[in-house]
Amino acid sequence: MLKLNNVSVKYGNVIALENVSMEINEGETISIVGANGAGKSTTLKAISGLVKCHTGTIELEDQLLHKSEPEAIVRKGIIQVPEGRRVFPQMTVFENIEMGATLRKDKANIAKEIKEIFSRFPRLKERSKQLAGTLSGGEQQMLAIARGLIAKPKILMLDEPSLGLAPLIIEEIARLIKELQKGGMTILLIEQNARMALKLSNRAYVLETGRVALEGNAQTLLNDD
Ligand code: ADP
Ligand code: ADP
Numbered sequence: 001m002l003k004l005n006n007v008s009v010k011y012g013n014v015i016a017l018e019n020v021s022m023e024i025n026e027g028e029t030i031s032i033v034g035a036n037g038a039g040k041s042t043t044l045k046a047i048s049g050l051v052k053c054h055t056g057t058i059e060l061e062d063q064l065l066h067k068s069e070p071e072a073i074v075r076k077g078i079i080q081v082p083e084g085r086r087v088f089p090q091m092t093v094f095e096n097i098e099m100g101a102t103l104r105k106d107k108a109n110i111a112k113e114i115k116e117i118f119s120r121f122p123r124l125k126e127r128s129k130q131l132a133g134t135l136s137g138g139e140q141q142m143l144a145i146a147r148g149l150i151a152k153p154k155i156l157m158l159d160e161p162s163l164g165l166a167p168l169i170i171e172e173i174a175r176l177i178k179e180l181q182k183g184g185m186t187i188l189l190i191e192q193n194a195r196m197a198l199k200l201s202n203r204a205y206v207l208e209t210g211r212v213a214l215e216g217n218a219q220t221l222l223n224d225d
Contacts, residue, residue, distance in 0.1 A: 001024055001025055001026045001060065001061060001154070001155070001186060002022075002023070002024040002047070002058070002059070002060050002078075002155055002186075002188075003021075003022070003023050003024075003057075003058070003059045004020055004021055004022040004023075004043075004046070004047070004056065004057075004058050005021055005056050005057045005058070005059070006019045006020070006021055006055060006056040006057075007019070007020045007021070007043075007046055007053050007055070007056035007057070007058060007066075008020070008053065008054045008055045008056055009039075009042050009045075009046050009051050009052070009053060009054055010054045011051075015210055016039050016042040016051075016210055017039045017042050017043060017046065017210045017211075018210045018211050019055075019056070019211065020039070020043065020056070020207075020210070020211070020212055021056075021212065022043075022205055022212070022215075024155065024186060024188060025186075026184075026186055027181075027184050027185075027186055028186060028187075028202045028203065029177070029181055029186075029187040029188075029189060029200055029201045029202055030187070030188050030189070030201060030202065030203050030204065030205070031188075031189040031190070031191060031194075031197035031198060031200070031201040031203075031204045031205070031218065032188070032189070032190050032191075032197075032204070032205050032207060033190075033191055033192070033194040033197050033198070033204055033205075033206055033207070034192075034206055034207035034208060034213075035192070035208070036192065037209070038207040038208055038209060038210070039207045039209070039210040039211075040190045040192075040207060041083070041159065041190065042210075043190075043207070044080060044157050044159055044188070044190060046058065046066070047065070047073075047078060047157065047188075048070055048073055048074070048078060048080050048157070049065070049066070049068055049069060049070040049072070049073045050070055052066070053066045060076055060077075060078065060154075060155075063076070065078075074103050074151070075103070075105055076154070077152065077153055077154030077155065078153070078154065078155050078157065079103065079148045079151045079153035079155070079156055079157065080148070080157040080159060081144045081145050081147075081148040081156065081157065081158050081159060081161065082144065082159055083159040083160045083163060083190075084160075084163070085137060085140040085141045085143075085144050086144065087132040087133075087135075087140050087143050087144055087147070088132055089131065089132050089133025090131060090132075090133060091131070091132055092128065092129050092130060092131055092132065093124050093127050093128050093129070093130055093132055093135070093143055094114070094128045094129065096132050096143055096146075096147055097114055097117060097124075097143070097146050097147050097150050098110070098114070098150075099147060100146070100147035100148060100149070100150040100151045101113075101114075101150045101151065103151040104150075104151055104152055110150070113150060114150060117146050117149055117150060120146075120176075120179065121142055121146050121176075123139055123142060124139065124142055124143055124146055127139065136169075137164060137165055137166075137169070138165050138166065138169030138172065138173070141161055141165060141169075141173060142172075142173070142176065145158070145161070145173075145176065149180075153185070153186075154186065155186045155187070155188060156180070156185055156186070156187050156188070157187075157188045157189075157190070158177070158187065158188070158189045158190065159190045160190055160191060160192065161173050161177075161189070161191075162191060162193045162196050163192070163193075170193075170196065174196065174199070174200060177189070177200050178200065181200075189201060194206075195222070197218075198218040198219075198221055198222040199218070199222065200218075201218035202217070202218060203215070203216065203217055203218055204216065204218045204221050206221070
């Protein structure tokens with residue numbers, strides 16, 4: 001579904017990604033793991049068009065992506081849930097989710113789909129009229145995911161969803177990701193928490209200083225550790 005072919009990205013003289021190739025099939029969860037500075041965020045930015053590829057190509061269902069503007073890439077269905085639980089603090093939970101729908105091509109059935117999303121996120125439903133800034137960290141992460149879902153992603157990219165959260169909340173986020181997988185969602189997950197990412201994934205890419213050091217079945221990587 002999504003393919004990166006020998007992608008390199010430079011920031012000035014810094015080579016952040018070097019000849020990175022990856023493939024994500026429909027319905028798969030792929031994780032990209034690696035230490036701080038390995039190039040995980042840059043990979044997501046290259047896919048979403050926020051940084052330009054110095055060399056290489058990115059394809060979504062045989063359409064070239066890497067020359068498109070970020071807005072066009074979003075409209076093709078590549079939706080990123082940013083790191084750091086960026087929600088609009090002065091807007092309510094409901095309004096935050098509605099904002100996500102502005103990224104959609106078709107504006108039909110939004111109210112019905114927000115209802116469906118609330119049925120999956122009971123914590124958010126209870127707080128639908130509360131300002132997002134008053135939610136706990138875990139709830140803000142859920143809201144950021146809910147806002148991504150209303151945009152009807154073909155591929156949902158999650159940037160460090162476990163960062164800075166308490167273990168119990170991380171389990172809840174993990175359960176949510178599993179539910180999305182059951183619904184057939186294609187997910188690209190970036191994590192420093194490799195164990196969490198591998199447990200949730202079909203396959204994984206391990207990045208080391210901008211290169212793919214290892215690629216394989218997540219369960220196998222988890223056992224080899
Ligand atoms: P990760 O997400 O795995 O922590 P990044 O993709 O953020 O890694 O960073 C990869 C490399 O690119 C690192 O060496 C980092 O310092 C560098 N880098 C990231 N963003 C910039 C930038 N805007 N300007 C210069 N160097 C950057
Ligand atoms: P956590 O233990 O997950 O960090 P918090 O202690 O931050 O959670 O918040 C507990 C609950 O109280 C959350 O459901 C959050 O939505 C609610 N809450 C926190 N701060 C406020 C506030 N200023 N106004 C209304 N509700 C709040």
